[in-house]
Amino acid sequence: MDTRFLKKFTSQQQQYQYFDYAAWLAQHGSTKTAFPYTIRILMEQLLRFAANDEKYNKNLDHLLNWDQNHDQDVAFKAQRVLLQDFTGVPALVDLAAMRDKVIELGGDGKSINPDVPVNLIIDHSVQVLSSGNADAFEDNISKEFENNQERYRFLKWAKQAFENLEIVPPDNGIIHQINLEYLARVVFTEAQADGTLVYPDTVVGTDSHTTMTNGLGVLGWGVGGIEAEASMLGEVTFFPIPEVVGVRISGDLPTGATATDLALTVTHQLRQLNVVGKFVEFFGPGLEQLTVADRATIANMAPEYGATCGYFPIDQQTTAYLKLTGRDAKQVQLIEDYAKANGLWYDPTTDDQRHYSTTLDLDLTQITPSLAGPKRPQDLVALQDLKTRFTAEKPGLTIKMPDKTYDLNYGAIGIAAITSCTNTSNPALMLTAGFIAKKAAELGLAVPSYVKTSLAPGSKTVTAYLEAAGLTPYLDQLGFNLVGYGCTTCIGNSGALKPEVVSALSDSDFPMAGVLSGNRNFEGRINPLIKDTYLASPPLVVAYALAGTLNIDLATDALGTAQNGQAVYLKDLWPDAKTVETAIQEFIDSKLFSTSYEDVLAGNDHWNKLPVVDKPTYDWDPKSTYIARPPFFKSMANQTSTHFGKLKVLGKFGDSITTDHISPAGFIGQQTPAGQYLLSKGVQPTQFNSYGARRGNHEVMMRGTLANIRIQNQLTPDKEGGYTIFWPTRTEMTIYDAAQAYEKEPVDGLIILAGKDYGMGSSRDWAAKGVKLLGVKAVIAESFERIHRSNLVMMGVLPLQFEPGQNAQSLGLDGSEDYTLDFDAASQSASVTAKKQDGTQVEFKTKLRFDTPTDARYYENDGILPMIIREKVKQ
Structure with missing residues (x-):
């Protein structure tokens, strides 16, 4: 080891x-x-790598002039990997199948084993099937285990089969809040022959909101499940040296403005600045005013503003939060001493000396109450302007509820949910929501019965301090009963709307609205029957639920009438800052966190009763519709050809196609290919569960690929959903059926044409795995979101980018053409010829988006997983 730059420091006499x-x-x-x-x-990490392997010196040298070297790569290996169960199950399914393949090829199956600490938190499977009543939590847990026994048994097998894998059982909280409050280390220690080495905690996770931990001074971001598997198996990944955008924060938040309003404003401004693929770093005199909970709310939204991360450096707020959340006092002191010794402790006196690629000034005094929607989290709407979004003439809807008949107008709310990691980790937001509920209940206000309300906190600490503050009964009275600890409405696990609402909507195209304290509001995401979805702070969710509509100006309009007949306004319900701060000081302390987490790994009765088989390989059940051995390793053939002679277009899409569109995680309809498959296997519709819950079965997921009910394929402009044209017969059919039909045709494969920001959204591995299994060889888009581009390459699918100023429309491509494709990895280019039905040809160049040194190697091996298998067998 090169020890020239190995230095010593002292912490607590050690x-x-x-x-x-x-x-x-x-x-x-x-x-x-x-x-x-x-x-x-x-x-620091590269210096540590280079001490043992000189090849990293080149990467290290490139960082000297990092802002002029964005075409160069940086090596990165996270110190730990974070998984949630939707993405974690398929990752572990792949590892189990890789073990089988390594053994089949004569290697050591146990070589397929996590090389770094891996934490899997089961938080994505609970659904809001029951809500608005005292039994909702227990009802939803019971249904969760009934629906997910196969998956959970598999996870219990994985826990005993793989080393370095820890699993947090269901119903403890949301992955990112548990990471923030319990798992994040901030620094690692490693015993060496001549002492204890200290270095920064870094993390990658199979959920794009892994960035939430940036608020605690931990550098990390979301990756696709495929890339996470590589990290788990010890692979060093590469990415282009990023631009770093500095956000200089000044001032204080004004009264009435919340951390959510700040996060939504930051999301809007940074999207406009175009920070896709860039690092964002926050600094400035206003930083000390933001608690870690506030910082985490902003950092959580990094995927929404497009950045790789939204980082807050370590400072007094960091250590105060670590102490509050019950971290070991010696560890907290070590974190501070190390950060100061190695220049990672925030120093405001050097703000003017640091160089950033671009700097954005953010004055907290200018933040106002806001929402975002109705389809994208970056589309900011001021509170007073929301009402203007619902002035257009829309048909009304009459709903007969048990208590009364309602005549609804445009803007009526079907779902009001306090949910998601973004906001439920923030005590100020949650307590404010509780105090609003208390005042509203005392005045005799109630939520209209057609609104489905729910409370899904990010950890048990939230319910503990709401209970201690005496606010739980009032939230319950308004219908915000606890429905589960997990990621619910924000990912589409919202359950059905009220039965009477569903019935009324069955013969109507009435645009029901939704409001939630989440981070995602893409079309069709939270519920198939919700058209307009707005993101808001937990207090505003309660307020809009009381109003029953978004067609209201909460700044000036009354949201209800008190028992005494007086109009009630939002200002009448909103608590003053001192009330909230007093509650935080009185009811939130380190003991609360320690108590909440003392049994976090123990599991509940449902979990502990599940049987587990103690063996190193998994017994695949061919009848299972949840867990199946994936087919990615069948042929193990290299992709050596750089020429495709005939490709047909499977889909042609516009801008902002999300991973929700490509690989939905919510409702499975009976008439969809996935629904029809499950019916053929004897699964009743009531047992369909969700796409996310069935991500361990490729047969379901490939049928769900490009099947979102809101996706618009331009090949079928008059039909929304997962449909396309099968060109040999010019027949309209589902995308899955067309892909199967093309397998019988003399074609080299399929392509997808797309616009800007293809693959934006959650880090869903099946968005890449699914198109791979459908036979897609290349995606030609105007631009790609970072994680999805990486996932495509890692599955052996070519990401090709139109040259600036060009797209399918400008080139006159309608999707009916026969495509020929030749690419050259060395020159990062691909030549495409599109032959039209009349024999004319369109020739154009595209950029081959092999962005890192390993991309070509991944592609040649037909993906990263076959590549790793080959390497393990050689070892």
Whole structure:
């Protein structure tokens, strides 16, 4: 080991070692104060790598002038991997299948094993099937285990079969809040022969909101399940050296403005700035005003503003939060001492010395109450302007509920949910919502019975402090009863609307609205019957639920009438800042967190009763519709050809096609290919569960690929949903059926044409796996979202980008053409010829988006997983 830059520091009378990148910089005529904190963390890791392997010196040298070297790559290996069950199950299914294949090829099956600590939190499977009543929590848990026994038995097998894997059982909380409150280490320690080495905690997760931990000073981001598997198996990944956008924060939030309003504003402004694929780093005099809970709310939304991460450096707020959440006092002191010794402790006196690619000024005094929607989280709407969104003439809807008959107008709310990691980790937001509920209940206000209300906190700490503050009864009275600890409405696990509402909507195209304290509101995401979805803070969710409509100006309009006949306004319900702060001080302390997490790994009775088989390989059940051995390793053939002679267009799409569109995680309809498959296997519609719950079965997921009810294929402009034209017969059919039909045709494969931001949204591995299994060889788009581009390459699918100013429309491509494709990895280019039905041809160049040194190797191996199998067998 090269120990030239290995230095020592002392913490609590104990000596530690660290790699001093500042000494390395000094040797190269530079100083650490000029570098963003995120670049410093990358630099420290590369210096540590280079001490054992000289090949990383080249990557390290590129960081000296990082803002001029965005065409160069940086090596990265996260110290730990975070999984949730939707994406974690298919990742572990792949590892189980890889074990089988390695054994089949004569290798050691146990070589397929996590190389770094892996935490899987089961939080995505609980659905809001019961709500608005005292039994909702127990009812939903019972149904959760009834629906997911196969998956959970598989996970219990994986827990005993794989080393370095820890599983947090269901009904403890949302992955990112548990990571923030319990799992995140901030720094790692490693015993060495001559001392204890200290270095930064870094993490990648199979959920795009892994960035939430950036609020605690931990550098991390979301990756696709495929990339996470590579990290779990010890692979070093590469990505282009990012631009770093600095956001200078000043001022204080005004009264009435919340961390959610701030996060939505940041999302709007940074989307406009175009930070896709970039690091965002926050600094400035206003930083000290933001608690870690506030910072985490902003950092959580990084995928929504398009950034790889939204990082807040370590400071006093970090250590205060660590102490509050019950972290070991010695560890907290070590974090502070190490961060100060190695230049990772925030130093406001050097703000003007740090260089950023771009700087955005954010004045907190200008933040106003806001929402975002109706289809994208970056579309900011001021509170007072929301009413104007519902002035257009729309047909009304009459709903006969048990208590009364309602005549609804455009803007009427079908779902009001306090949910998601974004906001439920923030005590100020949750307590404010509770106080609003208390005042409303005391005044005799009630939520209209057609509104489905729910409360799904991110951890048990939330219910603990709401209960301690005496606010739970009032939330319950308004219908915001606890429905589960997990990611519910925000990912489409909202359950059905009220039965009377569903019935009334069955013969109507009435645009029912929804409001939730989440981070995603893409079309069709939270519920198939909800058309307009707005993101809002938990307090505003309660307020709009009381009003029963979004067609209201809460700044000026009354949201209800008190028992005494007086009009009630939002300002009458909103607690003053002192009330909320007093509650935080009185009811939230380290004991609350310690108590909430003392049994986090123990599991409940449902979990503990599940049987588990103690063996290193998994017994696949051919009858299972949840868990199936994936087919990715059958042929193990290399992709050596750079020529495709005939490709047909499977789908032609516009801008902002999300991974929700490509690989839905919600409702499975009976008439969909996936629904028809499940029916053929004897599964009743009431047992369909969701796409997310069945991600361990490729037969279901490939049928669900490009099957979202809101996707618009331009090949079938008059029909919304997963349909296409099968060109040999010019027949309209489902995308899955067309893909199957093409397998019998003399074609080299299929392609997808798309617009800007293809693959934006959650880090869904099946968005890439699904198109791979459908026979897609290439996606030609105007631009790609970072994670999805990476996933496509890792599955052996070519990501091709139109040249600037070009797209399918400008080139006159309607999708009926026969395509020929030749690509050259060395020149990062591909030549495409589209032959039209009349014999004319359109020739154009595209950029081959192999963005890292390993992309070509992944593609040649037909994906990263076959590549790893080959390497393990060779070992």
